Each structure stands twice: as C-alpha cells, then as structure tokens.
Amino acid sequence: MPKHDNHISYELSNDIALIGIDRAAKRNAMNQAMFEALGRAATRAQEEARVAVIFSHGDNFSAGLDLAEHLDRDPVSSMHDSRAQHAILNLLEQGRIPFIAALQGATIGAGLEIAASAHVRVGDETTYFALPEGKRGIFVGGGGSVRVARLVGVARMMEMMLTARTLTASEGFSCNLLQFITPRGEALAKAIELARGIAKNSALSNYAIINGLPRIRDASHDDGLFFESVLAALTLAGPDAKAGLREFLEKRADRLKPAVADAAKTSAG
Template identity: 60%
Template sequence: MSESAEISFQIDGHIALIGINRQHKRNAMRQDMFEQIGAYVAQAQQKARVGILFGHGDNFSSGLDLGEHKERTPIDTLHASRAQGAIMNQLEQGQIPWIAALSGATIGAGFELAAATHIRVADESAFFALPEGRRGIYVGGGASVRVARLISVTRMMDMMLTSRVLSAHEALAANAVQYVVPAGSALAKARELAAVIAENSPISNFAITNTLPRIQDMSHDDGLFVESIMAALVQSSPEAQSGLKDFLEKRARRLDTPKSA
C-alpha cells in the first residue's frame, strides 16, 4: 500500500483501492487530495481491472474543505472546479469500472465523487446531502450533471434548497445508490462486486461504462445505431469468442438467480 498525504492506494490482485484518509476532518477534501486521487486513478487503469473508492474511518467524505474554499477568489474557484471535473471524468470515462463504498457522511463533493463511479454501495450509516444553498455556494464537482441524472433535477433542487438529508435507504429509493448493506460492510460488499466484475472481459466492461452514458445523450435512432456498432466491435474481440465458447460448452459461471426462480 502507498500513501500520499491523506489518500491511500493499494493494488490487490485485479482490484485497485483508493481510500480517503483525513478522518479528523470527516474526510473533507482539499484540492491536492483531488489531484492525488486523479494520479492514483491513472495508475489503477494501468494495473487493475476494477477500482474501489472508499473512506477510511466512519465517513466517506463530508465534502470540500470549506476553510480552503473560503480563501478562493472566483477565478480560483472556476479553475478548481474545472480541475475537479477532469478528475471525476477520469473515474467516469476511464478504462476500468469503479465502485464507491459509502459510509457516514457523503456530502457535497463527497456525493459528487461517489456519483462519478459506476456502482455505489452504501452501508446503513451512510447519509447524503447537498447543503450548498445553506453555505451560500454552488456545487462544482459535476453534481449538476451526474447527481441530477441519478436522482432527478427536482430532487437535487430540493436537497440543495432545503439541505434535506437522505438516509441510505432513501438514497436507494432515489437511485443514488444500487446497494444498501449493514453498517460497516460497504467495503466488503464492494470487494465482492469488484471480484465479479474483474472476471468480465475488459473490453465488455469498457463498452458498458463508456457507451451506456453517452447513448443517454443521443437521439433514439442515434443511440440504437451506436449500440449496434459497439455490439459488432465487442463481438469481434478474442474475449467474446472465448466467453461464448465457454457458455456453449457449459464452462461459464452460472447466473446467481433468485431462490424462487
């Protein structure tokens, strides 16, 4: 494991783990911490098949370090926001899928970081908020795009205007997370999911994480056309041929179907 300031980095087999470790500040994020996450994401893409983003201690992240943010000029804020946006794009549009393991405070920029990942696992201690309206500021890490798409513009507007806090189960109902697990077990669940994802074909994983979001921005016909092109490209890969052969020869892993199915 390597650490730089308050960000840890570890490669465990095919899985990369990036941890926010500023526990005395509930993992509040300074700009240099965002930049270190970006550097580790770049390394992870070369060394792993899937990544996990998590918070050390009881919280994922309580958001921006507001002491640092208060000292910024408007132009500083613009550049910081653009830099954060580029790092979030590395997560969202990079070479490997990312899972967020969430506990405790997942607030502001912490929520934005989680929204840039592809799968979000919350334990029952997790809570979600966008209190920018109360602080007299505005989101700057991509929430207007990513969080609004996850939970809807109207729900995000409610959270920002009223400082409404969502519990883990409310976040699940709002589509902010995909899994809710007992307190303290989010990272274990994320590791379990990452192990499954790491078994997939890398080109299929890349196609899923990079094509699906873009198709949502296209017209109906353009989306269907791009889907057909991607299906043909992935079909031509050696991984596709191997995977189909394994299925036809009954060597492929079976689906974990519900007990009643």
C-alpha cells in the same frame, strides 16, 4: 501496506485497486491537493488494475469540500479549481476500468460528487447523503449538477440543495444513489466482492459498458441505437467474446440463478 499521497491511500490487491480517502479527523473533507492525489491514484489504477474501489478510512466517506480553503478564493481561482475537479472525476467516470464506491456515514457535497462519478455505489446502513450548498451560499462545483442530477433527477437535486435535508441509505437506494445497502461496516467487503466478479469480465465489454451507456443516454434515439450496434459488433469480434460464448454453448459457464429472497434489501435487481 497502502501508500499515501495527500490523504489518499492506494493499494493493489491482485487485479483490484483500493483507493481510500484518509483524513478521518476532518471527516474526510476534500481539499484541492486531495483531489489531485485522487486523480493520480485513478490514473495509476487504470494502468495496473481491472477494477478500482474507492472507499474511506474512518466513519465517513466524505463530508464535502474543505470550505476553509475556499473562504478567500476569487471567482477565477474557484472556477479553475472546479474545472480541475471535473477533469479528475472524469478520469473515474470515463476511464478504462469500472470504479465502485464503498460508502458509509456522511456522503455530502463533494463526497457525493465523487461517489456519483463511480459506476456502482455500495453503502452501509449508516450512509447518508446531503447537498447543503444552498445553506452555505455556494453551488456544487465537482460535477454534481450533471452527475447527481442524472442519478436522482433535477427536481430531487433542487430540493436537496434548497433545503439541505439529508437522505438515508434507504432513501438514497430509492433514488438511485445506491445500488446495494449492507449492514454497518460491510460496504467495503461487498464492493470488493463485486469488484472481483467484474474483474473477470472482458475488459472490452467493461469499457463499452462504462463509456458507451452514458453516451447512448445522451444521444438521440436513432444515434443511440446505431452506437449500440457498433459496440455490439466490436465486442462480439473480440477474443473474449468468442471464448465466453463457446464456454456458454458447451455448458461450461456458470448459469444465472434466481435472486435470494431478501435481495430487495441489498441490491437494485
């Protein structure tokens, strides 16, 4: 049975940590205590798992912040909360293991900020996205102006915040908010399937991918290429690389196969 901590469930299944947002009666709206519990779960996952999956209990991933908690907050307290959320979501984005988000229903505001901190996002066909902060007289505070903007582009994010319109799962797929779309109710199963495959990768390669690629993106052209060479040499020197290359050369490794005909509906490539 999963253990609960302030509406955040945690369960370890072999090498995969399953972290669930469990406040369905409030559409999984996030308060500060839940963010802190999410941080504790993410820390634990990185101590005992090779991959983590973040999902939701109920019909919605998260409808955003619990705004009632922030109604009377002063600017200094609000800034403190925002910076704490940044640190917590950095644990996901810049940690030791890959995180996969399994989405369904409302993925709005802070919910989208959490999803954007994951490295792979799977959504079922009920998933929809929105950033209604402009209509609420507020601004994103959980890292969305960096993470979401880098996924969809500043122009798209600006339009989403100004108009508060929703994006369907297919629209989210087209602007990089999703890498996979599944039939209703199947996002978690797909995320776990992906996690099992990723867990078989070299832990060093996984670490280099999730921490190296974002930094290379932010580097200058020449610095990015140099950093790539450092990571290539570091991973190649590892024991997992030696075993993996030998397995491939001896024709014992699984060969890549062409994608199935309907893959365009469910994956980015």
